[in-house]
Amino acid sequence: MAGHGVDICSSVPSQDMGRGMPVEGVRVHSLNEYDEGLLSGVNRGLRGLFIGDITLRWLHSLSTKPDAIVLYGTHLGYLLRLLPFCEKFRIPLFLDVVEWYDPRHLPGGVFGPFAASNELSMRYFATKANGIFVISKYLQLHFERHGCKTLRIPPLFSFESEKSSQFSKVSGVVNLCYVGSPGKKEDMESIFKGLQSAYEKGANFRMHVVGLTADEFAKDFGMQRLPILENEVHVKFYGRLDNVSAKNIISASDFLVVVRKDFRFTKAGFPSKVAESLCLGVPIIGNLSSDLKDYLLDGQNAIVVGGPNADSFSDAVMRAAALNENELSRMRQLASSSADSNFRVRVFSERIANFIATVR
Numbered sequence: 213m214a215g216h217g218v219d220i221c222s223s224v225p226s227q228d229m230g231r232g233m234p235v236e237g238v239r240v241h242s243l244n245e246y247d248e249g250l251l252s253g254v255n256r257g258l259r260g261l262f263i264g265d266i267t268l269r270w271l272h273s274l275s276t277k278p279d280a281i282v283l284y285g286t287h288l289g290y291l292l293r294l295l296p297f298c299e300k301f302r303i304p305l306f307l308d309v310v311e312w313y314d315p316r317h318l319p320g321g322v323f324g325p326f327a328a329s330n331e332l333s334m335r336y337f338a339t340k341a342n343g344i345f346v347i348s349k350y351l352q353l354h355f356e357r358h359g360c361k362t363l364r365i366p367p368l369f370s371f372e373s374e375k376s377s378q379f380s381k382v383s384g385v386v387n388l389c390y391v392g393s394p395g396k397k398e399d400m401e402s403i404f405k406g407l408q409s410a411y412e413k414g415a416n417f418r419m420h421v422v423g424l425t426a427d428e429f430a431k432d433f434g435m436q437r438l439p440i441l442e443n444e445v446h447v448k449f450y451g452r453l454d455n456v457s458a459k460n461i462i463s464a465s466d467f468l469v470v471v472r473k474d475f476r477f478t479k480a481g482f483p484s485k486v487a488e489s490l491c492l493g494v495p496i497i498g499n500l501s502s503d504l505k506d507y508l509l510d511g512q513n514a515i516v517v518g519g520p521n522a523d524s525f526s527d528a529v530m531r532a533a534a535l536n537e538n539e540l541s542r543m544r545q546l547a548s549s550s551a552d553s554n555f556r557v558r559v560f561s562e563r564i565a566n567f568i569a570t571v572r
Contacts, residue, residue, distance in 0.1 A: 213561040214561045214562055214564065214565035215565075216565060217239075218237070218238045218239070219238070219239045219241060219278070220235075220238055220240045220241065221241045221243060221270065222241065222242050222243065223245035223246070223263060223266075224242065224245070224246065241270065243266045243267055243270055244266065245259075245263040245264070245267065246259055246263065248266050261288075261289065261326065261329060263289045264287065264290040264292070264293045264294070265293065267293070268293040268294070268297060271297060272297075277303060278303060279303070280303060280305075280306060280568050281298060281303055281304070281305050281306065282306045282307070282308055282345070283305065283306070283307050283308065283341075284307075285307070285308070285309065285310075286307060286309055286330070286333040286334055286338040287329075287333065288329040288330075288332060288333045288337060291333055291337040291338065292337070295337065295340055295341075298342075304343065304568070304572055305341045305342050306341060306342060306345060306571070307338055307341045307343075307344045308345045309338065309344055309345065309346050309347065309351055309355075310346075310481060310482070311347070311481040312350075312351065312476060312477055312481075313327075313330050313477060314396065314475065314476065314477040315327030315330065315331065317396050317477070318330065338355070339355060339358040339359070341360070342361070342571050343360070343361045343362070343363070343567060343568070343571035344360050344361070344363075345363050345364075345564070345567075346364050346365070347364070347365065347366065347367070347480075347481065347482045348364070348479065348480055348481065348482050348502050348503050349364065350476075350479040350480045351480050352364050354480075361567075361571050363563065363564070363567045365560055365563075365564065366482055366487055366503070366554060366555055367482060367484035367487040367488070367555060368487070368555055368559075368560060369487060369488055369491040369555055369556070369557070370557045370558075371459075371491060371492075372491075374463060374493075379418075379420075379464045379465070384533075385417060385418055386415075386416070386467070386529075386532050386533045387417070387418050387420065387465045387466045388417055388418070388419045388420065388465060388466065388467050388468075388469055388497065388529070388532070389420040389421070389422065389461055389462055389465040389468050389469065390403065390420070390421050390422070390423070390468070390469045391422040391423060391458050391461065391462055391468065391485055392422070393423050393424075394423070394424070394432070394433075396477070397477070397478060397481070398470070398471065398472060399471045399520045400429075400432075400433050401433065401522070402471050402520050402521050402522045402524075402525050403469060403471050403525055404433070404438060404440075404441075404447075405438070405522035405525075406521075406523070406524070406525030406526040406529060407419060407438075407440055407446070407525075407526070407529060408438045408439065408440050409523070409526035410525075410526045410529035410530050410533070411439070411440050411446060413526070413530060415529050415530050415532075415533040416533055417446065417532070417533055418445070418446060418447070418448065419440075419447045419448070419469075420450065420461050420465060421447065421448065421449045421450065422450045422451075422452075422453050422457075422458050423450075424449055424451065425449050425451040426441070426449040428451075429441075459488075459492060462488070462489055462492050463492045463493070463494060466494070466495075466535075466540055467495055467496065467497045467515070467532055468485060468489035468494050468497070468498075469497050469498065470483050470485060470486055470497075470498035471498055471499055471517060471520050471525055472498075472499065472501040472502075472520060473501075473520045474520070478501050479502055480502075481502060482502045482503060483498075483501070483502065483504070486498065486504060486507070486508070487551065487555040489547070490507075490513060490547045490548070490550055490551035490554075490555060491551040491555055493544045493545070493547050493548035493551075494547060495513050495514050495515070495543040495544065495546070495547040496514040496515070496547075497514070497515045497517060497525075497529065497532060498514065498516070499516065499517040499518070499520050499524070500516060507550065507554055509546075509550075512546045512550075513543065513547040514547075515528045515531050515532055516528070
């Protein structure tokens, strides 16, 4: 969008890159990092510690080297190869850092090789890059303490909002949705116990859950005994859906739900689903984790949850259920306008280009 030639070098075969690729005007090179290279024939997980050699071989093969390289993430295997390569050819290296993994969530746990590799990257090797795109203030502060040049960029989207009529509107029923793979980030206990409490207080809602089946939810979170989960009247599980179908459910909803506890990995990341939902014109019910206090305004583009707990979430659902159609429509408009100011590609394209051009 800023007028530069862009190549994407993917570490997976082309058939695994998903829908939407290649992007118009972007050249995509598919490299099979996991099935080739050091230890690829031993174990795919073990190979994950060493990927990057196939990409380095591809870079060396180019007769014309890039003017700049942007590495997604801080994988040690890539950094150990790209830092000397970029120094040799005098190419500035940029990192796009969107999270800081909790070592307890990585294979092998706190004392495993993946945790050690990640901490070594984040605390030393990543700081040797010429410039770093960060997704949060937490990461920005961390890298600037090491003298790094940074540019903070939230999740960006280019699609436009369009209200879906997928859910036939029933008077007095507010449609909520959760979309994603909860993992360790989402406080599902507070969400669903809060929903149960709101139901008992008389709130009329329907919760749409994308990313989990009812059986997976019961297995992972053990809340199958909640009365609201006994049928699909109040909570409906869709399982995993393609991106288009998931967007349709978000856009058909009145609110998207995000509740996260205060850990390092939640402060370092940024819930991209918030930006995506606002770009679809759908306001948020959520607490102010990460940098969300800079973007979510209570009663305007969001109903802010006082804290990551069931009582606070229940109160927020009660507020949402009490809104009339005019109030919901106003919040949709404010959600869309806030997205246009904060999460659109066009807002940041020149800033990104200038950062790459000036940081050497």
